[in-house]
Amino acid sequence: MVKGSKKTGSGAGRFAAVILLLSALLLLALVLNLAIGSVRLSPAEIASLLKNGKDASTESIIIFNVRMPRMLLAAILGGALAVSGFLLQSFFRNPIAGPFVLGISSGAKMIVGITMIFLAGSVAMSPAVMVAAAFFGSLMITAVVLLFSQKVKNMELLLVVGIMVGYICSAVTDMAVTFASEQDIVNLKYWSMGTFSGKSWEHVVTALVICVPAALASWLLSKPMGAYALGEGYAKSMGVAVRPFRLALILLSSLLSACVTALAGPISFVGIAVPHITRTLLKSSRPTLVIPAAFLAGAVFCVFCDLIARTVFSPTELNIGTVTSIFGAPVVIWMMISRRRREA
Amino acid sequence: MTEFFKTSGLAVGYNGKTLIRDIDIALRKGGILTLIGPNGSGKSTILKTVARQLAAIRGSVMVDGSELFKMTPKELARKQAVVLTDRIRPELCTVREIVSLGRYPYTNAVGKMTTEDRRIVDDALELVSVTDLSERDFMTLSDGQKQRVVLARALAQRPELLILDEPTAFLDIKYKTELLSVLRRLSRERGVTVIMSLHEIDLAAKASDLLLCVKGETIAAFGAPDEVMRSVPVEELYDLDKGSYDPVLGSVELEKADGAPRVFVIAGAGFGIPVFRRLQRERAPFAAGIIFENDIDARAAKSLAAECVTAPAFEPITEELFERAKKLMLSCERAVDAGAPIGALNEANGRLIALAKERGMLEK
Numbered sequence: 001m002v003k004g005s006k007k008t009g010s011g012a013g014r015f016a017a018v019i020l021l022l023s024a025l026l027l028l029a030l031v032l033n034l035a036i037g038s039v040r041l042s043p044a045e046i047a048s049l050l051k052n053g054k055d056a057s058t059e060s061i062i063i064f065n066v067r068m069p070r071m072l073l074a075a076i077l078g079g080a081l082a083v084s085g086f087l088l089q090s091f092f093r094n095p096i097a098g099p100f101v102l103g104i105s106s107g108a109k110m111i112v113g114i115t116m117i118f119l120a121g122s123v124a125m126s127p128a129v130m131v132a133a134a135f136f137g138s139l140m141i142t143a144v145v146l147l148f149s150q151k152v153k154n155m156e157l158l159l160v161v162g163i164m165v166g167y168i169c170s171a172v173t174d175m176a177v178t179f180a181s182e183q184d185i186v187n188l189k190y191w192s193m194g195t196f197s198g199k200s201w202e203h204v205v206t207a208l209v210i211c212v213p214a215a216l217a218s219w220l221l222s223k224p225m226g227a228y229a230l231g232e233g234y235a236k237s238m239g240v241a242v243r244p245f246r247l248a249l250i251l252l253s254s255l256l257s258a259c260v261t262a263l264a265g266p267i268s269f270v271g272i273a274v275p276h277i278t279r280t281l282l283k284s285s286r287p288t289l290v291i292p293a294a295f296l297a298g299a300v301f302c303v304f305c306d307l308i309a310r311t312v313f314s315p316t317e318l319n320i321g322t323v324t325s326i327f328g329a330p331v332v333i334w335m336m337i338s339r340r341r342r343e344a
Numbered sequence: 345m346t347e348f349f350k351t352s353g354l355a356v357g358y359n360g361k362t363l364i365r366d367i368d369i370a371l372r373k374g375g376i377l378t379l380i381g382p383n384g385s386g387k388s389t390i391l392k393t394v395a396r397q398l399a400a401i402r403g404s405v406m407v408d409g410s411e412l413f414k415m416t417p418k419e420l421a422r423k424q425a426v427v428l429t430d431r432i433r434p435e436l437c438t439v440r441e442i443v444s445l446g447r448y449p450y451t452n453a454v455g456k457m458t459t460e461d462r463r464i465v466d467d468a469l470e471l472v473s474v475t476d477l478s479e480r481d482f483m484t485l486s487d488g489q490k491q492r493v494v495l496a497r498a499l500a501q502r503p504e505l506l507i508l509d510e511p512t513a514f515l516d517i518k519y520k521t522e523l524l525s526v527l528r529r530l531s532r533e534r535g536v537t538v539i540m541s542l543h544e545i546d547l548a549a550k551a552s553d554l555l556l557c558v559k560g561e562t563i564a565a566f567g568a569p570d571e572v573m574r575s576v577p578v579e580e581l582y583d584l585d586k587g588s589y590d591p592v593l594g595s596v597e598l599e600k601a602d603g604a605p606r607v608f609v610i611a612g613a614g615f616g617i618p619v620f621r622r623l624q625r626e627r628a629p630f631a632a633g634i635i636f637e638n639d640i641d642a643r644a645a646k647s648l649a650a651e652c653v654t655a656p657a658f659e660p661i662t663e664e665l666f667e668r669a670k671k672l673m674l675s676c677e678r679a680v681d682a683g684a685p686i687g688a689l690n691e692a693n694g695r696l697i698a699l700a701k702e703r704g705m706l707e708k
Contacts, residue, residue, distance in 0.1 A: 239421035
């Protein structure tokens, strides 16, 4: 070995470095998000606004009621998406799995859409109700994908199935929209394109209460996830209770991605691209390290993407999915090509 | 003899359909049991059942006095480890990380490794000589190296019972013999009991204390290797009709050439074997003589030659045998002197060579 001197130190050292780098980036992204927009604020102004607390000034309202909830939501949901993707990748033992490409996000969108149209009159569309509807939709489509995965062992083929299922869900959503009232369509259109704009503290609290415990629970599954990477047979032989473990992976992953879809609409490619970047940075796929790092990286990614979405063509805002696709999809292509090359 | 591993009336199969029934095996602690039998005979099915990857259809399996199917997953994982035929493809995983997974049933809820765990991992790496590879990415290893790492992972689990499904499948001869030596050492020095399946019948007979022949719906034979080999000839076990197997030499021979012998080989003391093989490759039927019964050439000729003149060991070759060999040689188109030494007991071979030379049929 050329550089095998620090055997245990190198992995832990690298992890610390990656976490430090991501934290610095997140801090930078957060500051930029507070500063940039239709009203520009200098770091000094932001500091004094934060110190003085909420008051009635326009600047204070922009910081506390507009920019802060929006960026915190982007950070939490970005992290949630990354972890959700990583859980699915562990489940399928394939890095190309993700909530969006497998049609799970579209399933969530479909049920939320139907709920918005047909139940809006009788049920108040609070963030919690939206999450519940999305969770139901996610689980439904996950069940469909799992049913197919028993027949289709090839991951690429399963992706095609996922994408097709996604199209079917979108078609059903469109059909529902046809029968919706004018008022509902406006809400639905706005939401279904994916955006962090116009989010309140209620959204942030809902996201926080669901995603942080779910991400922590995911981290606690790190040990069996590591063993499961060797396959079901080996995992079983090491004492992993495979069925409950797989169920936990699916429930957590669905809950995380449902929360994102409900609160911000469908956001593409984060679930695949961010875990991949994280693994590459860490040079490891150990879940204990990847899950916290991927959460942070997902937060950084989404906060930056949201900054771009709302500033580049200001005052016109882009959909968040547009920006994440532009940055995320090439990463996925690069990953698939480099994997092919490695296997050849 | 206390039995560490015992099955009684075990029936195995898939989806409730019995594939093999009445499996009664007993194995002492530290013993090595090898399952042999043709592809698709159900070796893997038995191993998977014994490893509890597959439910038994009937019967019981006792490991160290406890019922296998009643152990908790953790108890089981501390008792036995497996090497499966599944190819593993972990992403970005070092060899050490893979082997460390073997400590799974011993570490805490988040998998924290103690100094003792690390020592056991080092020991496992050392045992299969992959210490040098410990920081390498698993996916960059050769098949042989991967297989050894997979074994090291099983060893890190510190099992009392090790179950291996075709562990030598991707290994070259060096690693095959090394792997089997490691298993023998584990069984001798650490009392690890081993149950495995092998395709190499020759190695199976040499490395195992017990052999189990799997063929058909029941066990064809179970016992010490020499007994089993006597009771179920390999040719029969594997439906071998295009070749043969010599249980004493442990050598496999390809199909012999049919027809009346065209070449006569004057052989002995192992000099005949390369000539036999050459002729067999050329598909020229041949006869051999005069070989002493205890000669290695005699064993090879038995599976390769169309006809062979053999003489009782340690006695001079009689005139009668010489005449028989002479007649046989003269019926051939040509004769070959394999170059065996000629001494007082087999001077008759010298006369055969002289005769062949005289008739102009001797080929050097």
